[in-house]
Amino acid sequence: MESSSHAASNCHDALETFRIPSLLPSFYYIPAFLTTEEQSLITQKIPPNRWTHLSHRRLQTHPSPLTATSTLLAAPLPSWLTTTASVASRFEELGVFNNSPHRAPNHVLINEYKPGEGIMPHEDGSAYAPVVATITLDAYGVLDIYSKGVARSENAREDKSPSSRIQITRIFQEPGSLLVTIGSSYRDLLHGISAVNFDETLGPSTVANWEMLSEETRRTIEEGVGRLERGTRISLTYRDVIKVSEIGRKILGLGSK
Numbered sequence: 539m540e541s542s543s544h545a546a547s548n549c550h551d552a553l554e555t556f557r558i559p560s561l562l563p564s565f566y567y568i569p570a571f572l573t574t575e576e577q578s579l580i581t582q583k584i585p586p587n588r589w590t591h592l593s594h595r596r597l598q599t600h601p602s603p604l605t606a607t608s609t610l611l612a613a614p615l616p617s618w619l620t621t622t623a624s625v626a627s628r629f630e631e632l633g634v635f636n637n638s639p640h641r642a643p644n645h646v647l648i649n650e651y652k653p654g655e656g657i658m659p660h661e662d663g664s665a666y667a668p669v670v671a672t673i674t675l676d677a678y679g680v681l682d683i684y685s686k687g688v689a690r691s692e693n694a695r696e697d698k699s700p701s702s703r704i705q706i707t708r709i710f711q712e713p714g715s716l717l718v719t720i721g722s723s724y725r726d727l728l729h730g731i732s733a734v735n736f737d738e739t740l741g742p743s744t745v746a747n748w749e750m751l752s753e754e755t756r757r758t759i760e761e762g763v764g765r766l767e768r769g770t771r772i773s774l775t776y777r778d779v780i781k782v783s784e785i786g787r788k789i790l791g792l793g794s795k
């Protein structure tokens with residue numbers, strides 16, 4: 539859909555260089571956003587006592603989980619999430635949050651996936667402005683992208699089964715990379731990570747950002763004939779929660795840290 543690139547570019551000029559060409563116009567892949575050293579600086583700062591254990595991954599939320607009404611109690615993000623490797627400044631340079639209400643992230647989810655773990659296809663929903671900046675740490679990831687529509691079926695009930703969702707493509711996330719999902723890609727598509735120990739059939743025809751991967755990554759995948767063994771991947775997803783309540787700051791005395 540080359541014709542839509544101009545409309546998408548006006549506020550995200552710096553990001554345009556990194557647009558994944560074969561997808562809807564609002565996925566951007568920035569390889570080597572962080573060096574190996576910068577990745578470990580961040581990994582070392584992740585607090586070991588903040589994990590919530592879920593069935594197929596573990597999760598932590600900063601500065602705090604949203605309330606039942608999808609509201610963030612105002613509090614700054616911990617500085618290690620914004621100043622380490624100048625992450626927040628690098629987002630600014632790229633204009634990642636230029637169009638979001640607070641023009642900067644105010645919420646970060648940290649997910650850790652061991653080999654064989656993943657996350658079911660889902661959408662991130664309307665609590666957040668439609669922009670997510672995902673940093674991949676330590677090991678590669680493969681994000682499966684699905685349309686919200688379901689495959690046609692003779693049996694209407696079957697339409698609701700997860701297997702009938704239409705997988706559009708996959709995005710390969712190298713360690714240290716940044717993936718930015720904006721606008722229609724955020725609103726109109728689902729994403730998930732399959733709970734496998736090996737990814738199979740990786741290659742130019744199945745990975746949307748194949749041409750943007752390093753030669754080393756492509757060679758490794760080719761040597762494995764499209765098969766790659768998962769390691770333990772940590773993802774940091776930076777978001778802008780739309781509703782923010784100052785009550786947390788005023789009454790609970792939060793935000794002074």
Ligand SMILES: O=C(O)CCC(=O)C(=O)O
Pocket residue numbers: 647649657662672679681729773775
């Ligand atoms: O780990 C990822 O890259 C995806 C995480 C995710 O989709 C989520 O937390 O909503």
Ligand SMILES: [Fe+2]
Pocket residue numbers: 660661662729
């Ligand atoms: Fe998600």
